[in-house]
Amino acid sequence: MTPASQSRRGFLFRLGIFLNVLGAALVGVPVVGYVFGAARRRTDGQSWIELGKVERFPAGETRLATYKNPISVAWDGATAKVACWVRHIEGDRFQVFAVNCAHLGCPVRWFAQSRLFMCPCHGGAYYEDGSRASGPPPRGLFEYEYQVRDGVLWARGGQLPTLSRPV
Amino acid sequence: MSTYGPGLIRSTLGWLEERAGLGGAIGPVMDHPVPRSTASWWYVFGSATLALFVLQIATGICLALVYVPSADGAYQSLLYLNFQAPFGWFLRAVHFWGSNAMVAIMTVHMIQVFLFGAHKYPRELTWIVGVFLFLCTLGMAFTGQILRWDQDAYWGLGIGASIASRAPGVGDTLVQVLLGGPIIAGRTLSRFFAVHVFLVPGILIGMIGLHLWLVLRQPRGQRLELDLESL
Numbered sequence: 001m002t003p004a005s006q007s008r009r010g011f012l013f014r015l016g017i018f019l020n021v022l023g024a025a026l027v028g029v030p031v032v033g034y035v036f037g038a039a040r041r042r043t044d045g046q047s048w049i050e051l052g053k054v055e056r057f058p059a060g061e062t063r064l065a066t067y068k069n070p071i072s073v074a075w076d077g078a079t080a081k082v083a084c085w086v087r088h089i090e091g092d093r094f095q096v097f098a099v100n101c102a103h104l105g106c107p108v109r110w111f112a113q114s115r116l117f118m119c120p121c122h123g124g125a126y127y128e129d130g131s132r133a134s135g136p137p138p139r140g141l142f143e144y145e146y147q148v149r150d151g152v153l154w155a156r157g158g159q160l161p162t163l164s165r166p167v
Numbered sequence: 168m169s170t171y172g173p174g175l176i177r178s179t180l181g182w183l184e185e186r187a188g189l190g191g192a193i194g195p196v197m198d199h200p201v202p203r204s205t206a207s208w209w210y211v212f213g214s215a216t217l218a219l220f221v222l223q224i225a226t227g228i229c230l231a232l233v234y235v236p237s238a239d240g241a242y243q244s245l246l247y248l249n250f251q252a253p254f255g256w257f258l259r260a261v262h263f264w265g266s267n268a269m270v271a272i273m274t275v276h277m278i279q280v281f282l283f284g285a286h287k288y289p290r291e292l293t294w295i296v297g298v299f300l301f302l303c304t305l306g307m308a309f310t311g312q313i314l315r316w317d318q319d320a321y322w323g324l325g326i327g328a329s330i331a332s333r334a335p336g337v338g339d340t341l342v343q344v345l346l347g348g349p350i351i352a353g354r355t356l357s358r359f360f361a362v363h364v365f366l367v368p369g370i371l372i373g374m375i376g377l378h379l380w381l382v383l384r385q386p387r388g389q390r391l392e393l394d395l396e397s398l
């Protein structure tokens with residue numbers, strides 16, 4: 001009797017397994033690549049974004065600015081708009097903070113009277129320079145890089161700032 | 168000449184039974200006597216959870232007939248559902264309260280099973296599958312809330328992403344996969360719609376089948392009966 005490893009039946013059985021694995025790979029590789037492709041970045045997800053003329057942000061004050069997400073798609077609706085806090089210190093010196101609290105990403109709000117950023121979710125508080133004042137945040141506010149070009153303020157952003165990838 | 172009335176029904180069922188054999192497989196389990204002490208309302212919560220799941224499927228399919236899973240249209244379609252589609256407001260409300268009830272009743276079911284010690288031998292596997300069913304149901308509740316695409320949904324995603332980002336090593340990748348990109352936007356909603364409507368329900372249906380199979384294999388009170396016989 002022919003051993004199974006040499007018989008026609010054994011060969012066809014192994015061929016069948018191989019073809020099934022091939023078929024699974026033909027479907028599986030594109031599916032996995034498609035689902036997890038979102039995690040592969042072509043750039044680092046950041047781009048320079050125009051926030052508006054410098055005059056919109058009076059010196060010594062902190063104002064909310066909104067910009068359009070640089071990688072938005074046509075069906076993003078209102079979620080294409082992203083907010084950030086702009087603190088104009090003086091002259092060309094600014095600070096641009098992400099709106100997201102460093103604790104769990106809720107939107108912090110600027111209270112001009114107390115000169116604090118406060119988070120509505122769990123009571124995180126930050127000083128006007130973005131450093132942590134109190135509450136659960138493990139660090140200060142996420143801060144964007146900025147530039148002033150021809151009287152216009154630009155910031156480098158575009159991704160949700162989180163602890164594992166602060167801006 | 169064929170018979171009519173009860174005879175026709177009986178012959179139809181007989182035809183089905185001869186081919187599918189479902190009655191023969193399930194009948195003995197359904198007829199299996201249980202000790203009087205287990206004929207109690209305490210055992211109703213598993214079936215109640217299943218009934219709520221069926222309710223969620225029925226109302227969910229109805230909602231999906233109108234709902235638009237796009238970031239610029241989702242909220243509009245919910246307004247249409249609430250104020251224009253006939254019974255839309257009712258089905259949406261039932262789906263919402265049904266989801267809350269399913270989580271609540273399932274929690275009661277889990278507590279009952281644990282307090283009665285029904286998770287022990289020979290039903291450990293039923294318990295393990297049940298734990299995954301519980302996690303999937305919580306996942307359904309979270310992803311369903313995202314589909315409203317209101318402020319709660321948006322900032323809830325921010326919280327979800329911030330929690331995911333704390334996973335050591337893979338935090339950033341996890342956030343990107345969760346959001347379908349670097350930030351909460353249209354692709355995030357599409358992703359959560361697919362997870363809520365296709366992925367998790369499919370897993371749930373499969374695991375419920377397994378859970379029920381295990382329940383039928385180890386009917387309640389069976390151990391007690393064996394113990395009584397051996398005395």
